[in-house]
Amino acid sequence: MLTAEENETLCRVGPDTPMGKVLRRYWTPAFQLKDLPEPDCPPIRVTVLGESFVAFRDTEGRLGFLDELCCHRGASLALGRVEDCGIRCLYHGWKYAVDGTILEMPNFPNSTFKDRVKQPSYPVRESGGLGWVYLGPPGTEPPFPRFAWSDLPPDEIEVSEMILDCNWMQVQEGSIDSSHVGILHLDTLAVSDPGPRTVGSFKFAGEPWDLGLAPPGERDPRGFGVERLEGKDGGRARRRGVGWPSNDNGPRIEVEYTPFGFHYAAIRDVDGDPGKKYIRVTAFVVPYTAFIAGSTGAIMVVPRDDETCSSIIVSPVPRDAEGRPMRGLLGRGIDPSVWGPEPERRRLRIPPQDREAMAAGRSFAGFRGGNRIQDAAVQMSEGKIYDRRKEHLVPADLAIIRLRRLLLDSVKLVEEGKPPLGLGEGFDFTRLSAASAVVDAGTRWQDLVPGNQGRPAEARS
Numbered sequence: 180m181l182t183a184e185e186n187e188t189l190c191r192v193g194p195d196t197p198m199g200k201v202l203r204r205y206w207t208p209a210f211q212l213k214d215l216p217e218p219d220c221p222p223i224r225v226t227v228l229g230e231s232f233v234a235f236r237d238t239e240g241r242l243g244f245l246d247e248l249c250c251h252r253g254a255s256l257a258l259g260r261v262e263d264c265g266i267r268c269l270y271h272g273w274k275y276a277v278d279g280t281i282l283e284m285p286n287f288p289n290s291t292f293k294d295r296v297k298q299p300s301y302p303v304r305e306s307g308g309l310g311w312v313y314l315g316p317p318g319t320e321p322p323f324p325r326f327a328w329s330d331l332p333p334d335e336i337e338v339s340e341m342i343l344d345c346n347w348m349q350v351q352e353g354s355i356d357s358s359h360v361g362i363l364h365l366d367t368l369a370v371s372d373p374g375p376r377t378v379g380s381f382k383f384a385g386e387p388w389d390l391g392l393a394p395p396g397e398r399d400p401r402g403f404g405v406e407r408l409e410g411k412d413g414g415r416a417r418r419r420g421v422g423w424p425s426n427d428n429g430p431r432i433e434v435e436y437t438p439f440g441f442h443y444a445a446i447r448d449v450d451g452d453p454g455k456k457y458i459r460v461t462a463f464v465v466p467y468t469a470f471i472a473g474s475t476g477a478i479m480v481v482p483r484d485d486e487t488c489s490s491i492i493v494s495p496v497p498r499d500a501e502g503r504p505m506r507g508l509l510g511r512g513i514d515p516s517v518w519g520p521e522p523e524r525r526r527l528r529i530p531p532q533d534r535e536a537m538a539a540g541r542s543f544a545g546f547r548g549g550n551r552i553q554d555a556a557v558q559m560s561e562g563k564i565y566d567r568r569k570e571h572l573v574p575a576d577l578a579i580i581r582l583r584r585l586l587l588d589s590v591k592l593v594e595e596g597k598p599p600l601g602l603g604e605g606f607d608f609t610r611l612s613a614a615s616a617v618v619d620a621g622t623r624w625q626d627l628v629p630g631n632q633g634r635p636a637e638a639r640s
C-alpha cells in the first residue's frame with residue numbers, strides 16, 4: 180500500500196514532477212527507427228514523459244529530436260518540411276538543423292537573431308530498432324546501455340509496440356510480476372505446454388484454445404522455454420523439452436540489487452519432484468526495461484504521459500531449423516481489430532472477452548491474442564491511474580515493492596542533487612540476462628545469470 184502522495188510521486192511523469200526529473204536522467208526509448216526509414220522522410224510527432232517532440236532524419240541520415248512547437252510562434256514542426264539538412268516550419272519558414280540551430284529565418288533575413296536563439300534539442304541514439312533520447316540536464320547523460328542485441332542490423336531485430344490507456348506503472352509492475360504468469364496466462368500455457376492445471380479450486384483442462392498463437396502441430400517459439408535441466412530426472416519438463424513444469428502459483432520471490440537496478444528469482448516447486456525447483460530470473464534495468472525469463476529480447480514500458488504508455492518488445496528475430504528468419508511472431512495471434520485507426524494504429528483496444536469459452540472451461544481468461552492482450556486487459560482495468568492506497572500486497576509482490584522503492588529512493592537522491600540509482604556506470608550491459616531453469620533444490624539462482632553481478636545500486640530505505 181502506498182500513501183496518496185507516494186502514488187502521485189510514482190505515477191506523474193511531466194517535466195516538473197519528481198519522477199519526471201528522475202526518468203529524464205536515463206536514456207529513454209522514445210520512437211521506432213522504422214518510422215524514420217530514410218533521409219528526408221516525413222517527420223514524426225513523439226509524445227514521451229508528458230511532452231511533445233518532433234523527430235526527423237535529415238539529408239545526411241542524422242536524427243534530430245526537437246521540441247515539437249516552433250520557437251517562433253509555436254506551430255508544430257511535425258507538419259514541417261524535411262529538406263536540405265534541416266526541418267522547415269510551414270508557418271513562416273524558419274528552418275532548423277538536427278541540433279536545433281536556426282539555419283534560416285525567411286521573415287527576418289540577415290538578422291543575428293539566429294545566433295542567439297535555438298530550438299530546444301536533445302541527444303538521440305539509434306539502438307536495437309529504437310531511437311533513444313536523453314531529456315535530462317545537459318552534461319548529465321549516463322553511459323548508454325548497450326544490450327546484447329543493441330547492434331543487430333534492423334532486419335535481425337523485431338520491435339512491437341502497443342500503446343495502452345493507463346499509467347505506465349501499472350504495466351511496469353506487470354512486467355516484474357511472476358506470480359500472475361501461471362494464472363492469467365493459462366491460455367497461453369495451454370498452447371505451449373498443454374495439460375491440466377489448477378488455480379486454487381478451479382481445475383483447468385488446459386487444452387489449446389487461443390489457437391492463433393500457434394496453429395495445431397506447430398509449437399509456438401515464444402513458449403515458456405526451460406533452458407537448462409539438471410540432474411537425472413527433470414520430470415515433465417525434461418520429457419517435453421519445453422514447458423511450465425509447475426502448478427505452484429505462490430512462488431517465493433528473492434530480490435537482489437544490481438548495478439542496473441535489480442534482478443529477482445521466482446522459485447516454484449516442480450510437479451512430482453521434490454528435489455527440484457523451477458526458477459525464473461527476471462532482470463530489471465531501471466527505469467523502463469525488463470529481461471523476462473524464457474525470452475530472448477526485452478520489454479520496455481515507457482510513459483507517453485500520465486495516462487498512456489507504450490509497451491515495447493524488442494526481440495532478435497528467431498530462426499527456424501533451416502536458419503530462415505521467422506518474422507512477425509510478436510504479433511501472432513492478435514486480431515487486427517484490436518488496433519486503433521490511423522494515426523493511432525498502435526493503440527490497443529481490448530477485444531471482447533469470450534464468456535462462453537470461460538463458462539465451458541475451455542478458456543481461463545477469455546481473451547485471445549496471448550499474454551500481451553491478457554496483460555493489457557487487466558492492467559487497463561485498474562483505471563487510468565490506480566489508487567494504490569486500496570491495494571493489499573502479499574509476499575509474491577516483493578519485486579513490485581522493490582521497484583517502487585528503487586524509484587522513490589531515486590526521487591530523494593535527485594532532489595538532493597545526486598544521480599538516481601541503477602545508472603550502471605562501468606557495467607557491461609551486453610552480459611545481462613534472464614533465466615528459466617529446473618535445477619536441484621539447493622542451486623543458487625544467481626549462478627544462472629552470472630553476467631548480472633556487480634556492485635549493486637543499493638536502495639536506501
Ligand code: FES
Pocket residue numbers: 249250251252253254268269270271272273
Ligand atoms: S511559427 Fe514556425 S516559423 Fe513562425
Ligand SMILES: [Fe+2]
Pocket residue numbers: 353359360363364550554
Ligand atoms: Fe503477463
